[in-house]
Amino acid sequence: MTDEESKREIVIPGEVIVKGSNYLxxxxxxxxxxxxxxxxxxxxxxNNKLVRIIPLSGTYxxxxxxxxxxxxxxxVFNGWLVDIDAPNSAFLxxxxxxxxxxxxxxxxxxxxxxVLVAKVQGVKRKGMELTVKGRGLGxxxxxxxxxxxxxxxxxxxxxxxxxxxxxxxxxxxNITVGQNGLIWLKGDTLDSExxxxxxxxxxTERSFVSxxxxxxxxxxxxxxx
Amino acid sequence: xxxxxxxxxxxxxxxxxxxDSAGFKRPDGRKIDETRHMKAEVGIIPNADGSAMxxxxxxxxxxxxxxxxxxxxxxxxxxxxGILRCDYxxxxxxxxxxxxxxxxxxxxxxxxxxxxxxxxxxxIKDFPNTVVDVHINILQADASTRCAGINAAALALAHAxxxxxxxxxxxxxxxxxxxxxxDVSKAEEDWxxxxxxxxxxxxxxxxxxxxxxxxxxxxxxxxxxxxxxxEKALKxxxxxxxxxxKKAGIKEESK
Numbered sequence: 313m314t315d316e317e318s319k320r321e322i323v324i325p326g327e328v329i330v331k332g333s334n335y336l337x338x339x340x341x342x343x344x345x346x347x348x349x350x351x352x353x354x355x356x357x358x359n360n361k362l363v364r365i366i367p368l369s370g371t372y373x374x375x376x377x378x379x380x381x382x383x384x385x386x387x388v389f390n391g392w393l394v395d396i397d398a399p400n401s402a403f404l405x406x407x408x409x410x411x412x413x414x415x416x417x418x419x420x421x422x423x424x425x426x427v428l429v430a431k432v433q434g435v436k437r438k439g440m441e442l443t444v445k446g447r448g449l450g451x452x453x454x455x456x457x458x459x460x461x462x463x464x465x466x467x468x469x470x471x472x473x474x475x476x477x478x479x480x481x482x483x484x485x486n487i488t489v490g491q492n493g494l495i496w497l498k499g500d501t502l503d504s505e506x507x508x509x510x511x512x513x514x515x516t517e518r519s520f521v522s523x524x525x526x527x528x529x530x531x532x533x534x535x536x537x
Numbered sequence: 538x539x540x541x542x543x544x545x546x547x548x549x550x551x552x553x554x555x556x557d558s559a560g561f562k563r564p565d566g567r568k569i570d571e572t573r574h575m576k577a578e579v580g581i582i583p584n585a586d587g588s589a590m591x592x593x594x595x596x597x598x599x600x601x602x603x604x605x606x607x608x609x610x611x612x613x614x615x616x617x618x619g620i621l622r623c624d625y626x627x628x629x630x631x632x633x634x635x636x637x638x639x640x641x642x643x644x645x646x647x648x649x650x651x652x653x654x655x656x657x658x659x660x661i662k663d664f665p666n667t668v669v670d671v672h673i674n675i676l677q678a679d680a681s682t683r684c685a686g687i688n689a690a691a692l693a694l695a696h697a698x699x700x701x702x703x704x705x706x707x708x709x710x711x712x713x714x715x716x717x718x719x720d721v722s723k724a725e726e727d728w729x730x731x732x733x734x735x736x737x738x739x740x741x742x743x744x745x746x747x748x749x750x751x752x753x754x755x756x757x758x759x760x761x762x763x764x765x766x767x768e769k770a771l772k773x774x775x776x777x778x779x780x781x782x783k784k785a786g787i788k789e790e791s792k
Contacts, residue, residue: 324779324783326702327779340700351660352699352701369696369697399664400666
């Protein structure tokens, strides 16, 4: 990490982040004349003259390819409406189910209240479309779901999944992190699930500490005595 | 016109401080362009998506923001943009005489006016069919409650991560007899000498007026002067708001 990258600052909406015509406005910013203005509350990040804001709060904003966890909200004639804890609900079409389903048997496969892992296939202005075709996607049967701030999900995953792997290895629980802030935990014992849950809360509370992976390792050692 | 002898309005060459020393005294001894002690805190309601407290002296307002979330009933949804909904309410114990809880003519008006003051700062076009709910409660009232409410709401909206063009800051300007003062307190609101009291709440966002209310009489020249006074006082309000948000961010960062 270079010095320029690590220089993060908290900005408030309307605040001037940098002046100068050679900067480019990234996510959460706007260019007004020569100045780059923050449009939301968060931390600034500058990379190759591209200035963007890392939000500290706010609702989940879907992106194509995101893996999310949701709950079936309603069944319509050609699919399911899924509540994913975002401003708009998501739609899962029958055509996006791994195998053929008779339109009358939708309930047999996913009923209202069922929880599933899905992938965002497309984002429209109003809501998004999901798919459950793929490895690791589909209905969840056991385990527990916990909710965290969706802005802290990158921290729980870590660099190339290092953090999730660490929690998996240390707690023995299987973890699926939804980009929308819902996390599914499933271990052989309840204790392993609870340990993983505790670890995740530990991370979310310290999401901006540097060298977090090391600290989580230490924390696991202490927790397990 | 009891005070007319003590200060001459025609004496336009006089500076503010000179007019101050010309005998005008505020009940609490403040300077005419001085606000009461301001305090702001962000993140006071853990359950809300964003929350804040803002106080002018004894006037304390809290605001909680929920959303953007799907709007129900559906017929109120706007497919073009998200909408803002404000709810202002004074708690029954906020004044010495208990006030009946719930909506009143007054609270409905202030809710609407707050909505209009905050709307130009908000940038929720990317959230169609949704609503951002802002709940403002006055814990303690000592005049200028709507201004404290707007300040708290602006902080809470920013804290909730709602995209905004700018922060909204608000302050009230009073005209006590013929003297303009910043941040009216209850004692001043009930001013009876001379022309009496006129209360002018102002809110600015990005250097532009977002709210201007006027109940009473004022000369056009005085109104311009009032706007200038407000703009000056709001710089201090903005600093308090900015500091509160940054402090909350640092707390978040170093936890």
